[in-house]
Amino acid sequence: MSGSVQPWRAIFRREFRSYFATPLAAVFLVVFLFLAGIFTFSLGGLYERGQADLRPFFDFAPWLLLFLAPAVSMRLWAEERRLGTIEVLTTLPLPVWQAVLGKFLAAWAFSVMAIVLTVPLWMTVSWLGDPDQGMIVAGYVATALMSGLFLALGGVVSALTKNQVIAFVVTVVACFLLMVSGFPVVLDFLRGWALPSVVDAVASLSTLTHFASLTRGVLDLRDVAYFIVGIAVLVLATTFLIDWKKSA
Template sequence: MKKYPGVSSMLAVYRRELLSYLTTPTAYVFVAVFLFAIGLFTFQVGGFFEERRADLLAFFTYHPWIFMIFLPAIAMRLWAEESRSGALELLLTLPAPTWALVAGKFLAAWTVAAAALLLTAPLWITVNILGSPDNAAIFTAYIASLLMAGAYIAIGSATSAMTQAQIVAFVMAVLISFLLTALGTPLVMDFFSGVIGGGVAEGLARFSLLHHFDAAQRGVVEFRSVFYYVSLIALCLGFTALAVDARRGG
């Protein structure tokens, strides 16, 4: 690691940030409420047992909408809390490149989201007990859900770096996430089709997180969807780095 000081710094920030999640109620409350919410939507709203199908469509359908609220709540503290407490000035004096700080914090929050997803595995096991699901399709949907979670966290990271108030960062992230999610809904697409034409409306829908997640729910792996999520994460982390550099005076 001595040859790659940036990687060492990133891992140090990652461990520090993950430890801060584990030593405060934040991560535990998030995971508990997330599991409750996803269970409520899957069983009560989605009618998991009533459908009598050996798949997790009712489970994955609500991921974008639940992530849209819960993941900005996890990400809002990444930079805003540091700025409010004064710890950001100390962090920025470290001999570490900005990208290492940004990546370390992002990966820590993404790890918490991944842990929450992992804890839903008993539902996957239950489906296999009740029937013979397409496990490859379910695995694909889990990977797509994890990538989508990373995108929502990256959006929250960017808004958190732009303000010192966690609530402001949260509201901004939810609004941006809602716009990027709602673009792929039939209601919004129909509206734009009537105003600017179907071709343009379909083009706008391709910028939606929901649009790229729909195919994954059916077990279809599309390179363009993976590219979309990775690009959105990179873009938001780039904005985060610019905002942090502005505070760093660099």
């Protein structure tokens, strides 16, 4: 048919626009940019460090995303369930994965947009000095990938509830655990009883470790793969959950 689009693209467009239909987008963007600025300039001591780079911004970005990504993902499916529109959506002739993919990509595109809006920070440090541009690009890629991973995890949680507050809180906790799984707080707890191979496996899942190695300016494929595979697995899990709920 002329001008027809793949269903997932229609889902993507609707979802992306819906962020701007409510004050959510404005609130989110303002808070994100405001905090990014504070973290970079004040708390991160951009001027005091005497070094023109975005290190302070990328150091704080994971903690910013820890709260802001769940705020974006909490509505993905919970809202559809609350409104009842999930009944329209899942009885339309499209595979569930297309609906899940379209929604996830919309959420990701929105958060990448927020991240891109911090480019004035980049321009500022470039004007002040001569930062390592490659490192900044790597930092931005890492931040975008991390937001994608958190949103995909949030999608899984959102598929399980119609309560957005629950979706938000559970997602923050889940993202936090995933983030710090390479740190003593999690590993010490496991070491007492789990097999060393399990401890290593959990440690290798740590988002913060992969994020840190990317922001050091090394675009290691293994780190990129960690995020991409993680996102793919979580999107598939969401698809499975939406499907499974039909027989529940």
